């Protein structure tokens with residue numbers, strides 16, 4: 001196994017504090033010490049999502065490939081029976097993967113992807129049964145409306161304790177006003193059941209003209225969604241346009257403001273809005289300007305890194321690093337992990353062994369396991 005040793009760069013925190021990057025984000029006082037990111041498997045084509053099977057193996061979705069089973073020893077096997085008609089363009093392709101909370105009984109696996117075709121270019125959710133290394137009886141159980149495009153596909157998923165599923169749907173910038181329009185799915189977090197239907201207690205079920213699947217709205221492009229099993233908090237981070245990347249704590253029915261309020265600007269540098277906050281819209285817990293392109297997120301609960309208990313671990317595509325973010329009464333604090341690895345991080349997951357697993361975003365992407373180097 002390749003092992004790359006990465007020290008902890010306190011200087012980076014000082015840099016961050018000096019720039020305008022991290023408003024109200026201070027450094028975590030106790031550094032984590034040197035970490036090691038060992039390669040479990042490589043040769044993955046832009047891997048995007050990761051789920052842990054009960055037998056110790058993992059399912060990995062490749063944005064530009066298929067569904068791959070990776071054994072605990074790193075052996076890769078292609079899983080047949082995945083979704084067909086996948087739009088593979090830009091940020092789109094196969095996206096996230098999640099196991100049903102009752103996977104041990106029903107074997108159900110959920111895969112989000114962008115559908116191709118004249119009536120497609122929309123986020124879809126595929127459900128199949130995992131049997132002896134293959135996906136069987138697969139079908140699309142949900143399609144987002146209206147059509148979006150190949151950018152900001154969304155796709156991140158998280159199950160709630162009531163066995164409903166949160167699914168993020170992104171909104172491309174030319175269509176961004178849809179994020180405030182409750183009649184459609186763009187720029188929303190949706191909550192659906194295992195058949196793809198809206199539960200009766202969703203926040204806008206009774207509102208005329210509103211899409212009943214909506215859980216929260218006013219989002220742009222999120223690639224990290226995680227629930228803390230200990231506190232019940234649901235965390236979503238978002239990519240702003242130029243600046244204004246956000247960390248949000250999700251509440252049912254809430255409006256997160258895009259594009260009415262934002263710390264970001266147009267990619268051209270032009271003004272989207274001067275408004276950063278507005279009554280009735282939820283402010284981010286923190287925001288990062290300039291952008292660091294967060295992707296993937298896990299809440300750390302485990303024994304391998306006792307000091308990280310309850311912290312958020314967030315991958316960065318642009319920052320080539322993982323950040324440990326602590327949200328507490330004293331505000332938001334952060335520590336940069338694995339800086340200087342020179343790789344884009346697509347997903348961050350907590351393994352059943354208490355170690356942290358990463359997917360790197362590359363044509364020859366890797367599945368990494370993070371351990372203490374001591």
Ligand SMILES: [Ca+2]
Nearest residue numbers: 246256257258
């Ligand atoms: Ca916002």
